[in-house]
Structures are given as structure tokens and as C-alpha cells.
Amino acid sequence: xxxxxALAPLAxxxxxxxxxxxxxxxxxxxxxxxxxxxxxAPAPPAPFAFTRPVFDEPWATIGLGVGMVPSYAGSxxxxxxxLPLIAGRVGGVGISxxxxxxxxxxxxPKPAMGPRKGARLAFGPAFRFRNDRNNRIRDDVVARxxxxxxxxxxxxxxxxxxxxxxxxxxxxxxxxxxRRDVLGAHDGWVIExxxxxxxxxGKAFTLQAQASMEIISDRFADYYFTxxxxxxxxxxxxxxxxxxxxxxxxTTAILAYDLDRNPLNGGWSLTGVGGVSRILxxxxxxxxxAVRGRATQFIAGAGVAYTF
Numbered sequence: 001x002x003x004x005x006a007l008a009p010l011a012x013x014x015x016x017x018x019x020x021x022x023x024x025x026x027x028x029x030x031x032x033x034x035x036x037x038x039x040x041a042p043a044p045p046a047p048f049a050f051t052r053p054v055f056d057e058p059w060a061t062i063g064l065g066v067g068m069v070p071s072y073a074g075s076x077x078x079x080x081x082x083l084p085l086i087a088g089r090v091g092g093v094g095i096s097x098x099x100x101x102x103x104x105x106x107x108x109p110k111p112a113m114g115p116r117k118g119a120r121l122a123f124g125p126a127f128r129f130r131n132d133r134n135n136r137i138r139d140d141v142v143a144r145x146x147x148x149x150x151x152x153x154x155x156x157x158x159x160x161x162x163x164x165x166x167x168x169x170x171x172x173x174x175x176x177x178x179r180r181d182v183l184g185a186h187d188g189w190v191i192e193x194x195x196x197x198x199x200x201x202g203k204a205f206t207l208q209a210q211a212s213m214e215i216i217s218d219r220f221a222d223y224y225f226t227x228x229x230x231x232x233x234x235x236x237x238x239x240x241x242x243x244x245x246x247x248x249x250x251t252t253a254i255l256a257y258d259l260d261r262n263p264l265n266g267g268w269s270l271t272g273v274g275g276v277s278r279i280l281x282x283x284x285x286x287x288x289x290a291v292r293g294r295a296t297q298f299i300a301g302a303g304v305a306y307t308f
Contacts, residue, residue, distance in 0.1 A: 054266030060088030065303015074289030077138035101128035116163040126157040145231040155179030170199035188219030204261040214248040225286035242282035250277025266307040273301040
């Protein structure tokens with residue numbers, strides 16, 4: 001994020017030396033010349049004053065909202081879910097939201113006073129919390145299949161950021177994440193290619209948009225999408241054996257409105273989130289989705305955040 005420059009009022013004195021009218025009296029002309037010479041010299045312009053911008057080191061954005069999300073991946077029932085937000089730069093390390101989780105950028109750039117030049121490599125650890133079918137399962141049939149354990153996926157993120165693609169201060173990011181569950185829930189891998197765009201829109205809005213794909217391992221697919229004989233007997237759903245592969249494609253947009261109409265100086269902002277995704281492969285074919293739910297998934301939410 002680029003720093004904001006605050007310019008102090010600039011006092012500029014302009015003097016115009018007008019040619020004297022023709023006069024036959026040389027003494028009057030000389031007196032006028034002496035009077036002009038005695039006038040005080042114009043004051044020099046006031047110096048520029050630079051204020052310390054909010055997006056200097058350290059800075060942080062903390063926010064909280066509420067969103068409507070599917071009861072589980074593949075459900076057509078929706079529940080209210082808290083949407084926490086944390087972003088910033090502390091000790092030279094960038095922090096960005098990552099769904100229900102976050103990403104650290106160990107190569108976060110220092111604040112700049114103008115548009116950046118050249119591509120930049122971002123890399124660091126990535127964290128994602130997943131609680132599909134862990135609680136609040138709205139479908140009674142699916143609920144009889146039993147609750148699943150919550151997963152914490154830990155891995156790495158690497159991306160290339162291209163600045164000033166369409167307009168000053170925007171950025172296009174192309175990258176990929178690889179994460180593995182460390183809590184022994186699905187105990188599998190998730191590979192997530194991503195492409196994102198961020199830009200200031202007008203004087204008060206900041207837009208972030210992202211498209212992504214989710215590629216899952218066999219263990220992930222088996223844990224969430226397989227219908228075992230015991231689950232089939234409990235639910236009446238047909239038995240199903242799930243394998244990994246491309247599991248989901250989707251897009252998400254976040255629009256933030258700065259309440260004092262200056263996104264670069266911090267303070268309070270309102271945030272809206274919207275997204276749509278499509279479950280593919282065995283995630284779409286499992287009876288949990290094909291019979292009891294829907295492959296097209298939506299998310300919508302709103303919140304408030306404070307940057308300091």
C-alpha cells in the first residue's frame with residue numbers, strides 16, 4: 001500500500017514589474033524607481049510538509065462482520081457465520097486474510113511515496129481453518145451421517161505481484177497455495193491456484209477481486225464426500241466412494257468504503273463481500289451435494305473495520 005502525501009498550504013507571492021508610463025520629468029521617474037527598490041522582497045514559498053501515513057510500519061486493519069455461507073460445502077442451506085478480518089504489516093512481515101485464515105508475506109515491500117515499478121515476489125506460510133460438517137448442519141439427513149472434525153491446513157503461499165496494470169496503485173497477483181491438514185481431520189492436501197486484483201476506485205472505495213481453483217487429494221475427498229456403509233444406513237443415501245482432483249472453482253469480491261472518503265489515511269470503513277463458486281468432480285457427485293444440496297455455492301456478507 002502506498003503512502004499518502006499531505007501538502008501544507010503553499011504561500012506563493014508573485015510580483016509583476018509594470019513598466020512606468022512615459023514621463024518627461026526624470027526626477028519623478030527616479031523617485032518611482034527608488035520606491036520600488038525599497039519594497040520588501042517577496043517571501044519564499046512555504047516548504048512542503050510530509051505527514052506520516054497510516055500505511056507505514058507497523059500498520060494493521062482489524063474488522064468483524066457476518067456472512068451467509070453454506071451450512072457445509074455442497075449444502076443448499078445457509079447459516080450466519082462470523083467473518084473476522086486481520087491485515088497489516090508488522091516487523092517487515094505482511095499479513096493478509098485467507099478465507100477463514102491468513103497468509104504471511106515474508107517479502108512485504110516497504111511503504112512507497114508513489115506508484116511502484118516492476119514485479120515483486122511474495123512468499124510465506126499460509127493457514128486455513130476448515131469446519132465443514134463440524135456443527136450447525138441444517139439438513140437433518142446429512143446430520144445423521146455424523147459430525148466431522150475441524151481441520152487446520154498449514155502450508156506455503158507464493159505469488160508474483162504486478163503493479164500499475166490498469167491504473168496507478170493497483171496490483172495484479174498470480175500465485176498458488178499448498179496446504180496440509182495438521183489436526184488429523186481430513187489429513188490430506190489442498191492445492192489452490194489464485195489470481196487477484198486490487199485497486200482504489202474513486203476517492204472512497206477499495207476493490208479486491210479474486211478467482212481461484214481448489215485441487216484436493218484422495219484423503220480430503222474421502223473424508224468429506226465419501227458415503228460409507230454406516231453413513232448410508234443412517235441416512236438412506238447411496239454409498240459413494242470419492243477420489244481427489246479439481247474440487248472447486250470460484251470468485252470472490254471485497255468492496256470497502258472509507259467513511260472519511262480517504263482509504264489511505266486509516267480510520268473506519270465498511271466492507272461488503274460477495275462470491276460464487278462451483279463444486280466439481282466427486283464433490284459435486286456425492287449424495288451430500290447431488291441429492292441433499294447444490295453444487296453452486298454463494299457467500300455474501302458485510303462488516304466494519306478499523307485501520308491504524
